[in-house]
Amino acid sequence: MFISIRGRVLVNVEALNMTESVGNYVKHRRVPVIIPETYATYFVPAISGESIAHGFQEVLAEEAKKNDLPVCELCKKGIFLKSTNESVFKESFGQDPPKDEFEFERIVVGNCLVEDVGGFLYAPKAGGNVKRTSNFYTGYMIPTKEALENVVIEPQLHSRYALGTKFVEEGQMIYYVELSSAVYTFSFDLDTGYIGRATFVYDKAGQDIVNDRKKRIEVTLNALQKFLIEFMFGAKKTRFLPVVEWESLVMAVSDDVWTVPSPFTKNYIDKARKKLERVSYDTKLFVYPEQGEFEEVVIDAIDEAKQKL
Helix, strand or coil: CEEEEEEEEEEEEECCCEEEEECCEEEECEEEEECCCCCCEEEEECECHHHHHHHHHHHHHHHHHHCCCCCCHHHHCCCCCCCCCHHHHHHHHCCCCCCCHHHHHHHHHHHCHHHHHHCEEECCCCCCCEEECCCEEECCECECHHHHHHCCEEEEEEEECCCCCHHHHHCCEEEEEEEEEEEEEEEEEEECCCCCECCCCHHHCCCECCCCHHHHHHHHHHHHHHHHHHCCCCCCCCCCCCEEEEEEEEEEEECCCCCCCCCCCCCHHHHHHHHHHHCCCCCEEEEECCCCCHHHHHHHHHHHHHHCC
16 A cells, blocks of 8 residues: 655744754755746755654654554664664664574564664674665655745844843853745655565565554554644754644555655646546545545545555
8 A cells, every 4th residue: 555645834933954053053954946947946945854754753653652562762762773783773672683684674673663664774884784665755845836936044033041140140142043934845655565574685575574564554554644633743843833734735545656746836736636547556535625624634544544454
């Protein structure tokens, strides 16, 4: 089963993805974007796929714990080093890594839903790499084509006082945080075909290596539903909680790979329907705002996915 999600979301006053700080100045992530007609390039605010993936995996780890599915010690804490080397493996699973590649993947997948769904790359100093590609795919959120020329990144001045205490003599703390507001694109795909299955060793790829594959997929779908409805990703939300409103969303649920066209242009919903007329793998589209409230559309799409299990 393949789930493809594309959408456009208005995010006002956000600092969801920051990069380096220079002194007391914290910078928002920027990326170059080209307009197709003129090939003019704009440097615009963006939210990286790494930020989105981190948020989803945090939700996935929490949902796994609630449903008695295994999560390794580091992923439980939101530290997604994911079997990088021998010491990380030992800290995560409490044992030395096995030499056999199939056994290594079996142990990792069997004992951590996050690494099962989100993949890992084991690269020890002594060699013998083991790689598992992520079963979900996401990318940068960038301003939509219509908003591209009008997006602004603006630094906001903040200060901290210690009035009424002896610490006021040390001076006032002044700092700047770059903020932006934009209509962003959103993209996320989930392929359940290899969840709970081996992938690395060629002659064993596709073999089930867990006995609870259906439950793992259901919990992953629950995590995806919560992730979308609650917009659970991004940085600096304790004091820069953005104002979020989804403008549109398309979720496609299919029996094989079928991706919704890019939401960079506003006619992406029409493009999705035209594509469906020509190509379908028992594909069903769920569209907001045409088919109800945002939450209803997400829930209906996830329910359809569960029925395919």
